[in-house]
Amino acid sequence: EVHLVESGGGLVQPGGSLRLSCAASGFTFSSYSMNWVRQAPGKGLEWVSYISSSSSTIYYADSVNGRFTISRDNAKNSLYLQMNSLRAEDTAVYYCATISGLTFDYWGQGTLVTLS
């Protein structure tokens, strides 16, 4: 069974940094591209970033480009999101999600990042 567990969220001041992690199990992590998707409180979903299985291809939403860095460690079955220069509008639940074809198929339960 696919299992994704995000961690690293918390309360941070504007301008600060935070590193999110996503621990994967139940599938061959190194064979799958991964994504981060976020959801501001009471708002809709927003795609944040994509990383291919080998880390050779990386893309970001315009809203985070230049401030966030996605990475992965296939040996540790882990996905990361380094968030710098955080803004109030970055307050959200951050989900990691697997991708099959061009569809987000499995999602973690999310970790909350709050700017205050």
Next chain:
Amino acid sequence: QSALTQPRSVSGSPGQSVTISCTGTSSDVGGYNYVSWYQQHPGKAPKLMIYDVSKWPSGVPDRFSGSKSGNTASLTISGLQAEDEADYYCCSYAGSYTWVFGGGTKLTVL
């Protein structure tokens, strides 16, 4: 990367059918057959319900169906059940490994 347009809310009685629309542009919905739909209950993670416009993931009942015409995709839920009450989001591939979501639609089962 503008959000896709969905109605804020729809409603229906048990047993009835409802359709949720999702309007984008030729750069996303209209340009690719990679529209997916997600169901989200309060406090829970999104769940994939439809992918590639009209395909069902394993375990999703065929009461849920998807379609697309031009720049607009649609999710139809037939035989409404109480447990279908949730938020629904459409999502479209937008090229160059980027995606765009809709603003979400709250489904109320009366």
